[in-house]
Amino acid sequence: MIDKAISPLRQRMIEDMTIRNFSPSTQKDYIRGVKTFAAFLGYSPSKANAEDIRRYQLHMTATGASVPNMNAAVSALRFLFKVTLRRGDFTEHMPFIHEPQRLPVVLSMEEVRRLLDAAPSLKYKNGAQPRLWNRTARFGDRLAQDQRHR
Secondary structure: OOOOOOOHHHHHHHHHHHHOOOOHHHHHHHHHHHHHHHHHHOOOHHHOOHHHHHHHHHHHHHOOOOHHHHHHHHHHHHHHHHHHOOOHHHHHHOOOOOOOOOOOOOOOHHHHHHHHHOOOOHHHHHHHHHHHHHHHHHHHHHHHHHHHOO
16 A cells, blocks of 8 residues: 655644544545645645635635535635634635525415316315415415515
8 A cells, every 4th residue: 555645734634633523524525625725726725815715715606616515615724724724813704605595486376276276186186275275375474464564
């Protein structure tokens, strides 16, 4: 078996994660996140500044990185700078991204009526009808309340 050369920074980060009892998969993910950041920079992350972090986040956004991937990178870099490099002031430049909430699909009363009319038998109509009407009515009530509070 051939041992790969490992940088002192990576070795220290692994030791810091081991001390904190991080799982092997978390360690692997953090190392991957820092490695990707280093590849983007073209030099050691220990020499990075706040502008480098900002450019990396813009790069991730421009390349279409998902919210979970961006947050994983932020977690890895926060650990690197705060714990391993002891440069906690950099963490204020690394916000977590919040995924926008998606609104549920809500049927209108007419759509519910057409859906029930299309049911093949009474069995399906009777099983679905109370739930659909109840949900539609509750949503209508909520809409009415929202309209009053505006």
